[in-house]
Amino acid sequence: MQIRLVQGDITEQHVDAVVNAANSSLLGGGGVDGAIHRKGGPDILRECRALRASSLRDGLPTGQAVATTAGRLPASWVIHTVGPVYSAGEERSPLLASCYRESLRLAAELAAETIAFPAVSAGAYGWPLSDAARVAVQAVQESSITLSEVRFVLFDGPTHAAFARAVTEHG
């Protein structure tokens, strides 16, 4: 499986599936979530609302993933996953690893060959960059799912540098 690092905007990626760092409400938020809904248009939120009214009445649990249309984005699907909020006192990296693993599993179910991930939990959810990057890279490498390309799309220089270090050290 090819792992690629790109510095840029995930909403502009031509991949089969784009992963959203959502919150459990699935009803939108800031950061990458806001950008995906803004650029992808209202069809994404419509499908999220339908999920909340049926299979996900209590919201999407942390570490799990669910797919919707990608609306007007160049991708075919948005895979929404909920990262854990960082805690210095509690080891939550298994939940963060689960976001990557469950998203890959769902992508394979959808027959996606290419997927783009943001740095889940590394924004508003406060995860230290180097640790978020290490968990992400290891989770993808240890997954039994193989797609043709996993692209990490990092919004800024420091996040991109942290992922580059993680690939060098753990790749």
Ligand code: ADP
């Ligand atoms: P979380 O709540 O999981 O921390 P955020 O959206 O706040 O999610 O941040 C996750 C990461 O996504 C951060 O590194 C942030 O800089 C980045 N990000 C924000 N907008 C975009 C975008 N359009 N494309 C890619 N990454 C983005």
